[in-house]
Amino acid sequence: MTTSTESTVTTTSPPARGGRSARRGFSWRWLVHGIVLVLMISWFVPILALLVSSIRTQGDAASSGWWTAFVRPLFTAYNYQLALEEVGVAGSLGTSLAIAVPVTVLTTVLSLIGAFALTRMRFPGRTALSLILVALLVTPPQITLVPLLRVYHAVGLSGTIPAIWIYQVGFTIPFGIFLVRGFISGIPAELFESASVDGATVLRTFRSIVLPLSIPVMASLAIMQFLWSWNDLLTPLIFLGGSSVPAPITVEVAGLAQQTSQGQGALMAATFLSIVIPLVLVIALQRYFVRGVLGGAVKG
Amino acid sequence: MGNLINSVPALIIIGAVGIPIVVYLLLGLGERIASVLPARLGRGVRPWLWFFGPLVLIVLILLYPLVATIAYSFLDADASRAVGLGNFAWAFEGTMLGVIGNNLVWLVVFPLVTLVLALVAAILFDRIRYERVAITLIVLPTAISFTAGSVIWTQLYSYQPSGSTQIGTFNALITLIPDVKPVPWLQTPVINNLALILIAVWLSTGVATLILSAAVKNVAGELIEAARLDGSGEWRIFWSIVLPSIMPAVLVVLTTQIIAALKVFDIVYVMTNGNYGTDVIANRMYGELFSENDLGRASAIAVILLVAALPIVFLNVIQFRAESRS
Numbered sequence: 001m002t003t004s005t006e007s008t009v010t011t012t013s014p015p016a017r018g019g020r021s022a023r024r025g026f027s028w029r030w031l032v033h034g035i036v037l038v039l040m041i042s043w044f045v046p047i048l049a050l051l052v053s054s055i056r057t058q059g060d061a062a063s064s065g066w067w068t069a070f071v072r073p074l075f076t077a078y079n080y081q082l083a084l085e086e087v088g089v090a091g092s093l094g095t096s097l098a099i100a101v102p103v104t105v106l107t108t109v110l111s112l113i114g115a116f117a118l119t120r121m122r123f124p125g126r127t128a129l130s131l132i133l134v135a136l137l138v139t140p141p142q143i144t145l146v147p148l149l150r151v152y153h154a155v156g157l158s159g160t161i162p163a164i165w166i167y168q169v170g171f172t173i174p175f176g177i178f179l180v181r182g183f184i185s186g187i188p189a190e191l192f193e194s195a196s197v198d199g200a201t202v203l204r205t206f207r208s209i210v211l212p213l214s215i216p217v218m219a220s221l222a223i224m225q226f227l228w229s230w231n232d233l234l235t236p237l238i239f240l241g242g243s244s245v246p247a248p249i250t251v252e253v254a255g256l257a258q259q260t261s262q263g264q265g266a267l268m269a270a271t272f273l274s275i276v277i278p279l280v281l282v283i284a285l286q287r288y289f290v291r292g293v294l295g296g297a298v299k300g
Numbered sequence: 301m302g303n304l305i306n307s308v309p310a311l312i313i314i315g316a317v318g319i320p321i322v323v324y325l326l327l328g329l330g331e332r333i334a335s336v337l338p339a340r341l342g343r344g345v346r347p348w349l350w351f352f353g354p355l356v357l358i359v360l361i362l363l364y365p366l367v368a369t370i371a372y373s374f375l376d377a378d379a380s381r382a383v384g385l386g387n388f389a390w391a392f393e394g395t396m397l398g399v400i401g402n403n404l405v406w407l408v409v410f411p412l413v414t415l416v417l418a419l420v421a422a423i424l425f426d427r428i429r430y431e432r433v434a435i436t437l438i439v440l441p442t443a444i445s446f447t448a449g450s451v452i453w454t455q456l457y458s459y460q461p462s463g464s465t466q467i468g469t470f471n472a473l474i475t476l477i478p479d480v481k482p483v484p485w486l487q488t489p490v491i492n493n494l495a496l497i498l499i500a501v502w503l504s505t506g507v508a509t510l511i512l513s514a515a516v517k518n519v520a521g522e523l524i525e526a527a528r529l530d531g532s533g534e535w536r537i538f539w540s541i542v543l544p545s546i547m548p549a550v551l552v553v554l555t556t557q558i559i560a561a562l563k564v565f566d567i568v569y570v571m572t573n574g575n576y577g578t579d580v581i582a583n584r585m586y587g588e589l590f591s592e593n594d595l596g597r598a599s600a601i602a603v604i605l606l607v608a609a610l611p612i613v614f615l616n617v618i619q620f621r622a623e624s625r626s
Contacts, residue, residue: 032428035424036421040434043441049456050452064465066469097308098308102319104316105315105316110323110354111354129351134620135616136358136362138559138613138616139362140562140606142602144365144366145365146369146595147369166357167361169357171362173354174362201335202346231444231445233446233565238586238589245306254447254566257447257450257451271448271452275443278444282439282440282442283436290439293510
């Protein structure tokens with residue numbers, strides 16, 4: 001609304017710095033800052049609320065809102081002690097790591113190998129293969145669950161962590177190959193030619209040209225895959241049922257949320273512990289995360 | 301062996317170091333064999349040698365289950381007897397209609413709200429000096445699982461009966477207004493669906509903003525300057541210059557969110573488990589699979605999800621072919 005009234009004024013004002021009069025520019029700028037500030041605050045407040053709730057006492061949390069902690073601060077680490085020692089969140093974080101770290105490494109390595117074959121080698125069926133991969137990019141995971149559950153039961157993989165590795169790596173490989181493919185096809189062809197003139201084998205070329213040059217895109221893929229694997233609830237819920245290993249952190253938190261017997265405090269502490277690693281990764285590797293999102297968006 | 305398979309460090313070393321080394325050694329072995337084969341045969345074999353690992357996984361995890369699920373969807377609960385279209389008839393009658401209706405609400409509201417908020421963020425952030433901080437804050441929730449996001453929002457939606465202290469953020473805010481009663485956000489039909497969608501919006505706006513923000517920065521600056529000199533207002537510039545040139549990015553955001561809305565599961569499972577009229581297809585499928593043990597119906601639901609996603613699959617394939625031809 002403000003912008004349209006502004007435009008009528010702008011037409012009559014002298015075209016100084018984008019054709020905006022100083023006074024109009026002033027009020028417009030405050031509106032921009034206002035909206036941006038509201039967005040920033042409302043996107044951050046829920047995370048702050050979680051942190052504050054996780055260090056409040058049981059009594060406080062049950063009788064007043066989290067924001068009262070700023071007026072009458074009384075903080076405790078008891079919820080974290082409860083979550084780690086009684087609820088077994090430490091074991092859950094371990095299981096999540098034992099799933100997400102190998103899945104991240106394997107997805108990155110296999111996607112690099114697949115993308116290298118797809119971009120640098122000519123073979124019949126290459127186009128068809130690319131099209132199938134594109135079609136699989138947006139397949140809902142639900143379509144794969146029922147038959148795999150039966151296969152995993154039949155071969156005894158059900159309830160094991162490697163079963164999750166295989167599923168999560170296989171499910172993301174089409175995306176991974178596409179992300180890396182776009183990057184590898186940007187490597188100058190002369191590099192490959194001079195390598196083959198020097199008599200380098202294909203494996204040698206892969207190891208000393210493709211691998212080192214692809215480190216940025218591998219970092220992008222790795223952080224995206226780690227986040228997806230760490231945050232996935234459906235896969236472990238389906239394939240890890242009845243397992244002897246501690247449930248991964250998403251399953252643990254979902255379980256705590258559905259039964260409130262351990263109290264809100266432990267749930268909040270467990271939830272905060274579950275988001276620490278992904279938050280630190282996204283902040284520390286933001287540049288690679290952004291590149292991954294953009295690279296995947298163009299292709300997908 | 302049992303200890304090994306449950307030990308976290310052992311699993312990490314096996315999966316993240318051991319298997320990659322084995323893959324590399326196998327590639328070396330394959331290359332050695334390919335090099336002693338006749339030249340033509342070697343050239344023919346090599347690509348498949350390299351593609352072998354990814355291909356096996358794709359067939360095992362995606363292609364085979366896809367075909368098998370379609371087959372199961374025509375079978376009964378324990379996949380022993382054909383029932384024709386029975387499972388699909390069940391999926392489009394009775395309580396399932398409400399479930400599908402909820403997914404339609406998700407399909408419309410979630411992509412649109414996310415798109416509008418991300419557009420506002422992308423365009424306004426472009427004009428401020430603290431853009432990096434603003435983008436980082438919006439992107440933070442994208443690191444968080446839908447599960448944790450749901451727990452975070454339970455305390456914002458928390459409800460106490462009228463008259464007692466409201467410890468939920470939203471109810472505390474609205475009861476500041478005189479005569480306004482607190483709302484049981486998660487128990488009131490329709491409002492609760494929107495409340496759940498808002499969680500997904502909070503978690504997804506960051507990625508959408510990143511994509512749109514990159515597109516906004518690519519809009520030709522000279523064009524905008526020229527329009528300003530001609531006296532066009534910001535609103536007009538947005539509709540006739542900015543929006544048309546970022547259209548591909550807008551489509552990417554919309555298709556991504558539509559797929560996400562189709563398969564939404566975590567938020568509903570954690571927040572309401574489908575109660576109070578909030579159930580969605582993916583949560584229903586989980587219920588059929590584990591509470592009812594009905595493979596046929598679970599598979600039919602999965603097939604419906606796949607069919608709903610097909611238009612976007614075709615869109616992607618067509619776009620990919622156009623890109624690779626140019």
